[in-house]
Amino acid sequence: MPFNKNGYTKKQRQQWMSVLAKSSSQELEDAWQGISEKPDYRHLHKPETGSIMVRARAGGSDIRFNLGEMTATRCTIQIIKGHVGSAYVMGRDHRHAELAAIFDALLQDPLHHHKILNRVVSRLKVSYDKRKEEVSKKSAATKVDFFTMVRGE
Amino acid sequence: MVSPIDLNRLTPGFSDPVQDSRQTFRAILDAMSHPGKIVTMDNSFSPPAFLNLASAAVCLTLLDFETTLWTDLKSKSKGTDWLRFHCGCSIVQDSSEAVFALITHSDTMPTLNKFKTGNDESPESSTTLIIQTGGLSSTDGIRLTGPGIETFSTLKVEGLTKGFWQDRQSQFDMFPLGVDIIFTWENRLAALPRTTKVEG
Numbered sequence: 001m002p003f004n005k006n007g008y009t010k011k012q013r014q015q016w017m018s019v020l021a022k023s024s025s026q027e028l029e030d031a032w033q034g035i036s037e038k039p040d041y042r043h044l045h046k047p048e049t050g051s052i053m054v055r056a057r058a059g060g061s062d063i064r065f066n067l068g069e070m071t072a073t074r075c076t077i078q079i080i081k082g083h084v085g086s087a088y089v090m091g092r093d094h095r096h097a098e099l100a101a102i103f104d105a106l107l108q109d110p111l112h113h114h115k116i117l118n119r120v121v122s123r124l125k126v127s128y129d130k131r132k133e134e135v136s137k138k139s140a141a142t143k144v145d146f147f148t149m150v151r152g153e
Numbered sequence: 154m155v156s157p158i159d160l161n162r163l164t165p166g167f168s169d170p171v172q173d174s175r176q177t178f179r180a181i182l183d184a185m186s187h188p189g190k191i192v193t194m195d196n197s198f199s200p201p202a203f204l205n206l207a208s209a210a211v212c213l214t215l216l217d218f219e220t221t222l223w224t225d226l227k228s229k230s231k232g233t234d235w236l237r238f239h240c241g242c243s244i245v246q247d248s249s250e251a252v253f254a255l256i257t258h259s260d261t262m263p264t265l266n267k268f269k270t271g272n273d274e275s276p277e278s279s280t281t282l283i284i285q286t287g288g289l290s291s292t293d294g295i296r297l298t299g300p301g302i303e304t305f306s307t308l309k310v311e312g313l314t315k316g317f318w319q320d321r322q323s324q325f326d327m328f329p330l331g332v333d334i335i336f337t338w339e340n341r342l343a344a345l346p347r348t349t350k351v352e353g
Contacts, residue, residue: 043165044163044164078161078163084163
């Protein structure tokens with residue numbers, strides 16, 4: 001695992017990057033404002049919006065096919081004298097991508113890792129889970145079962 | 154196997170990618186359509202080690218994920234990481250497969266026949282060479298004639314290999330096949346497209 005020397009695994013990083021990307025821009029902004037000592041940073045890639053091809057497999061096992069294009073924004077920032085963070089987020093919110101990249105960089109830094117993980121990521125995760133549950137409740141209520149009547153011969 | 158890019162030692166590219174790449178493209182177009190003319194670029198950013206400002210800007214402007222690049226930089230150097238990150242181009246080991254070639258040390262560069270010269274059906278499918286030189290001036294040097302040049306223009310390129318101009322002549326004899334060349338030095342560039350005749 002290339003990331004183990006910093007005290008976290010690749011899988012852990014994937015998880016926090018996913019939480020940061022799926023949170024709302026406002027939530028990230030609030031969390032950022034809550035940080036007392038904001039680090040200086042510079043852009044390696046300024047936020048840029050483009051489209052990416054989403055690929056899928058039918059039933060999760062078939063051959064991959066192109067599902068369709070979606071709009072995404074990416075950003076890479078470098079904390080001065082610190083780590084490099086990246087973010088790919090859905091949509092065209094530049095500030096969202098930027099903040100997600102900053103938090104990703106801070107999370108890679110052993111000095112900030114625990115603080116950010118406990119104060120920011122865990123809260124975002126709770127709120128994301130809540131939103132997800134609401135959506136699935138809503139869609140569960142509209143569930144339709146299809147069945148075929150067998151004609152008695 | 155493609156090695157991961159070491160992000161921690163990267164430096165930023167263009168500060169305003171849209172505007173800077175437009176300006177650079179304009180400069181390349183100007184140089185290409187007036188062979189031998191030395192064009193100065195006014196971008197300001199710090200290119201990575203072994204790259205001068207002009208060749209870094211040309212790479213940022215012309216290379217993307219669809220172009221292949223051959224370079225004499227070491228495969229795990231800051232320079233190649235920078236190019237892969239900012240341009241998204243793939244680096245090829247075989248110079249005859251590359252759409253672009255970046256030569257940072259002009260005195261040890263391979264001969265021109267090591268690059269793609271295109272074929273009769275599509276002569277444009279050739280390599281464009283970006284050669285970093287030890288100096289460019291138009292006061293004396295070789296005499297250039299051909300399309301884009303009213304009478305003749307002169308260009309002096311420092312730091313080329315001994316056989317370079319002879320090599321270029323044998324490429325010229327293959328016209329319309331051949332490679333197009335961009336010479337760079339500091340923040341300046343000059344072009345030598347395949348249509349230009351070099352008269353000693």
